Amino acid sequence: GDAGLPKLETVVGEIAARMQSREERGNVATYIPELAKVPIGQFGMAVVTADGETILAGDAETPFSIQSISKVFTLTLALGKVGDALWAKVGREPSGNPFNSIIQLEYEKGKPRNPFINAGAIAVTDVLLAGHQPREVLGEILRFCRFVSEDETVAIDEHVARSEKQTGFLNTALANYMRAFNVLENPVDHALGVYFHHCSITMTCRQLAMAGRYLAFSGRLPSRGVTVISSERARRISALMLTCGHYDGSGDFAFRVGLPGKSGVGGGIMAVAPGKASIAVWSPGLDRHGNSVLGSLALEHLAKAMHWSVFG
Numbered sequence: 001g002d003a004g005l006p007k008l009e010t011v012v013g014e015i016a017a018r019m020q021s022r023e024e025r026g027n028v029a030t031y032i033p034e035l036a037k038v039p040i041g042q043f044g045m046a047v048v049t050a051d052g053e054t055i056l057a058g059d060a061e062t063p064f065s066i067q068s069i070s071k072v073f074t075l076t077l078a079l080g081k082v083g084d085a086l087w088a089k090v091g092r093e094p095s096g097n098p099f100n101s102i103i104q105l106e107y108e109k110g111k112p113r114n115p116f117i118n119a120g121a122i123a124v125t126d127v128l129l130a131g132h133q134p135r136e137v138l139g140e141i142l143r144f145c146r147f148v149s150e151d152e153t154v155a156i157d158e159h160v161a162r163s164e165k166q167t168g169f170l171n172t173a174l175a176n177y178m179r180a181f182n183v184l185e186n187p188v189d190h191a192l193g194v195y196f197h198h199c200s201i202t203m204t205c206r207q208l209a210m211a212g213r214y215l216a217f218s219g220r221l222p223s224r225g226v227t228v229i230s231s232e233r234a235r236r237i238s239a240l241m242l243t244c245g246h247y248d249g250s251g252d253f254a255f256r257v258g259l260p261g262k263s264g265v266g267g268g269i270m271a272v273a274p275g276k277a278s279i280a281v282w283s284p285g286l287d288r289h290g291n292s293v294l295g296s297l298a299l300e301h302l303a304k305a306m307h308w309s310v311f312g
Ligand code: GLN
Pocket: 066, 067, 068, 069, 099, 100, 118, 164, 171, 196, 199, 263, 264, 265, 266, 290
C-alpha cells in the first residue's frame, strides 16, 4: 500500500525548492531565436493524481513553448485517423541520433525511425493533412490540446512559429528528403507549416499535466469519465515515450527516471506514472541532447521518492 510513501505535496515542494536553488542548468535553445529569449532561471512542476488532486510548484502556471511534446498529441490524432497503417510511414525504434538528424533517412528509404524525432513528427503531421487544409489540421490539434487539458486558453505563439519557419532549414531538408521517397504525400510547405505551428503551442505545467492524464490513466480522463483512446493505445504511446521520448537521451532518461516521458526544446517534459499520476515539469535550460536539465533531475527525484518507476 501507500502507507510507507511520503506525502506527494511535501515531496513536490521540496524538489521545487532544490531545483530553484541549483546553479547548473544547461543552456536555453538558441537555434530558434524566439526560444533563446526565454529567461533560464525558471522552474515549474505540476502533478495530477488519479483522484484529481493537482499539486503545483514554482512556475507551474507560466506558459512555455511545448515544442516536441506536441508530437505526442499529433501521434495520438494520427493513430485515431489511420490506426496501425501509420506504421507503414514511421517506425517504432529509438534513433540513437539527435532529434533533427537526417542520416538514418537515407538507410531506410525516407522512413523515419520513430514518431518523436523531427522527421517522424513531420511524417505524422503529413498523415493528418490527407484530405484536409493546414488550417483545419492545426485547429484539430489545438482543439485536442484544449480538450485533454480542460482549458480553452491553450494557444499558439505566432512569434515562435515564424521564428521556427525562418530558421527551419534542417526541418525543410528532412521534409524534402521524405517527399522524394513519397513518405510525405502532401505539399512540403503544408506539412512544415502545421509542424512549426504545433511545436509553437504554449502551455503551462498545469495544463500539460492535465493533458497527459489520458496516457497515465489507461486512455481516460478520470474527472470526466471520458474515454479519449483505448487502454491498449495509451500503453503503446507510453512505450514509445519511454523508448524514444528523449531522442538520443532516451536510454539515460529511462535509466534515471524510469517513466515514459516526452521532452521539448522549450524545456518542458510531460511524463506519466501509469495508474498513479500525470506530471509536467519545465525549466528552459537544456543538456546537449535538447532535454531539460532540471526537468529530468526533478523527475528523477520524484520517481524515486514516490516509488513510481515503471520497473517497480
Ligand atoms: N520545433 C523544434 C524543431 O523542429 C522541435 C524540436 C524539439 O523540441 N526537440 O527543431
